[in-house]
Amino acid sequence: MKGFVHEDEKLLIREMSVPVPKGTEVVVSLKTAGLNRRDLYIPNRRKGKKEPLILGSDGAGIVEQVGDEVDHFQPGDEVIINPALRWEANSDAPPQGFDILGMPDHGTFAEKIAIDAAQLEDKPQHLSWEEAGVLALSGLTGYRALVTKGQIKKGETIFITGAGSGVSTFIISFAKNMGAKVIVTSRSEKKLQQAKALGADITLSNDVNWTEALADETVDLVIDSVGRATFQRSLEVLRKGGRMVVFGATTEDMIHLNLREFFYGQYQLLGSTMGSREELRAMLNHIVQYNVHPIVDSTFSLSNIQKAFDHLEENKQFGKIAINLT
Known part of the structure; x- marks a missing residue:
C-alpha cells in the first residue's frame, strides 16, 4: 500500500507493508485523512531517524478486517x-502513556491502518468523508478547551485568536450552539468575513487596538493558540476574574507576564491539549445534535500531499485541509 512517510530526513510517498490486525486491532481502509499543524513539526522532531514513519493523526474509513478479540466492529x-x-x-491532564497518533505510531496518511478497536468511533451519518476525516483532532481539542477547561456558559462572551485555524472554526460553532457570544481576530480580512458567516458576532483585525474596540464588551473567556504574538493583548481584553485557555503556540513559546497585574486581576490561566475518549464522544454527540459540519478549506490527493503541506505552512486555509486516500 502507499503511504506518506518521513524517512531519513525526507518526506515521500512509498510502498509500505499492508497491515494485518492482531487481537484487539482493526484494519481500516482509509477514505480520507486530515492535515494538522502537528504534521508540519514532526520531521524536525525526528531528526536523525532513518526508519520510515507514516504521518497523519486524523482519518476516516471503512473497517476491512478485525482481530479475533474484536466484537464491537465488523467489516463494512x-x-x-x-x-x-x-x-x-x-x-485534569493526559495520563502516563498518552500519545498522539502519527508519532511514534504509524499514522493515517496511507491507504490502510491497523489500530486498536478502542480508538475507533462510528462515523456520524450526516458527515461527508472529507468532513469525517478532518474531525477528530481539531474538534476534540476545541471541545476540551471550550467546555472542559473553559467551562463556557450560555450568555457568556468568548474571545478567540486566529479565526482561520481548524480548531477555531470548531470553537466558533460549538460556542454559538451553546448560546455564547463570539469575538474572533485575524490579520486576514477574508478570514474575518468567513468567520462572520460561520456565526462570529464580532470580528477584529489584528491591526486594531483590541482593548479599545471592546471597551463596551465583557469578555468572560479567552482561548488563545497563537502564543507570544497575542498572549498579552488577549489577556488585556479579559474581564477581571476571567478565564484564559491556551492550547497552542504557533508563534514563540516564551511570553512576558506581569505577575502583579495577573494576581491582582484574579485571572485564571489554563492549559489544554487534545482530550479523552470520553470528551471525544461528548463532542460527537454535540455535532450530531446540532448538525455541525466541519469547515473543509480544501482537499488534496495523496499524490499531491506536499502541496497540502505547503498550503498549511503558508497559513492560507480557513478550516481544515483534507487528504483523499482513495
Missing part, C-alpha cells in the same frame, strides 16, 4: 479514528 462499518491514544476518561 464506517468509522472515524480517535488520534488521542491511551486516554480514556476525562482527567
